[in-house]
Amino acid sequence: MPYEFPVDHHALLEERTGQFLSFGLPPKDLDELRGSIDSMWADAPGGWTFEWSRLAAKYAAAGDHLLSAMVYGIAKFPVLANGSRRQALQNQVAQYIAAAPEFGVEFERRILALPYRGGDVRVPVHLLSGGRPYAGAPVLLFSGGVDGWKMDMHPLAVAFARDAGLTVLAFDQPGTGESPVPLDEFADEVIDGLIATARTLGNGRVAHLGVSFGGNFAVRSALTGAVDAAVNIGAPVRAAFERANLDRLLYGMSDILGNAFGFDAPPTNERTIEAARVFDRGELLQRHGNAPMLVINGADDVHVPLADTLVFEGRPNIEVHVIPDAGHCAVTKLPELIPLMTAWLTRQTD
Known part of the structure; x- marks a missing residue:
């Protein structure tokens, strides 16, 4: 609990x-x-x-x-x-x-049955589209992080559905919101099931956008080539999971993570480090042939070290933007960044 x-x-x-x-x-x-x-x-x-x-x-x-x-x-x-x-x-x-009815785009709520640990799990998702039939449009998997969930990201979801011609499949990442499973070593299975669903729902082209911890899953999707394109906004990737960073987390973030990991009481630092280690994508960073990725974060992020953004500089097919005078996920600048993200997604999914 x-x-x-x-x-x-x-x-x-x-x-x-x-x-x-x-x-x-x-x-x-x-x-x-x-x-x-x-x-x-x-x-x-x-x-x-x-x-x-x-x-x-x-x-x-x-x-x-x-x-x-x-x-x-x-x-x-x-x-x-x-x-x-x-x-x-x-x-x-x-x-x-x-x-x-006031969204300005088509909206549907669905409960998906996704493969999970040898059985299946029911995951509520929201579909938003600019009016094109799902079968005729690329699909964008879209989630927030550990404390900003699918409905909280509404302005972004509508913008991508309306302006990029995408069907947005919005979900709560494991360990949060309406997700029925914790943020643990099996969480990637849920993402794999969503990608498979998206392939059959739309025209076969799938992108993945994640904000904050949700970006960690988008990074995995891109580095493994599981999707055709990905956008990572402020993701913890590798340095964020080192002891020095986990020890300095502010504003209750350590316990926000503890809740997402499925703990029922404040964990020790050791338990937090062990649970977080699962999401260190350092091994995947050694691979070549990643899908195109757009990486964005604020220069003054208090939660995720800048190294987790800069680690993508110089990799093929990856575009990196560090936003000055902005904090975690450059959230105060996101309205200004929507045209950049929309144009990039449109190019990658055409």
């Missing part, structure tokens, strides 16, 4: 302000919430989930279902460690579906 952990909610809110504003949250509402919240975990007035959910319900009552969904997404942040956060996720799904 997920677990709660000590975290400074003031510092966490400050660190994520840019991300939350990118969801469309009015700054005045954020300022009001900043003064209302006095606990990260209490399910009562002043509690993080309680206050954010109250704001989301206000937006829902006013008919702004998409903003309500985005704010329920903040209410569940950063992990589903208690009943109120799990309820916030259910509310987010309901509001997101209610908002779908």
Whole structure:
């Protein structure tokens, strides 16, 4: 079961302000919430989930279902460690579906049965398309990381469906959101199943875009040649999993990872290091013949060492962009980077 952990909610809110504003949250509402919240975990007035959910319900009552969904997404942040956060996720799904007619693209929610550990597992996904039949378009696998999930990435998903002519298959990476499996040594099986599904869903061309930890899976997809193209936004790849980096993680990230790994209590550093080692893609970096990849991250990332971005410089068919004056995943600059990513994906999937 997920677990709660000590975290400074003031510092966490400050660190994520840019991300939350990118969801469309009015700054005045954020300022009001900043003064209302006095606990990260209490399910009562002043509690993080309680206050954010109250704001989301206000937006829902006013008919702004998409903003309500985005704010329920903040209410569940950063992990589903208690009943109120799990309820916030259910509310987010309901509001997101209610908002779908206003997306400006076609939307479908599906439950996929994917091969997993000798059986199968049911994985909820969202399909967004610009109106072309799925069979006539390339498919883009798309996920966020350990604390920003498929619905939280909505503006990016819509942009790629609308502007790149792709069918976007959005999913929660293992260990997060609606994914039923943990982030462990079997997680790659889920990605392989999604790639296979995408091959048959669309015209046979498949790309994979991952944000933050989701980019780790996109890197694997590109380095193994499992997809035709990949976009890695701020992925931990190798240096991020070294002890020195794991020991210095900020804003509760160590325990956010611990929840994703499937731990039921704060892990020791040794357990975290052991669990993270599975996702060190250093061995794959020794291979040749990778699929084309676009790599983006902020120059001032506090979670992922710059080395994990620069390691791709000089490799064939890989384009690297380090964005100045930007933090983890260059999240505050992503709206400006959408045209770059859209144009690149269009070239690679034509």
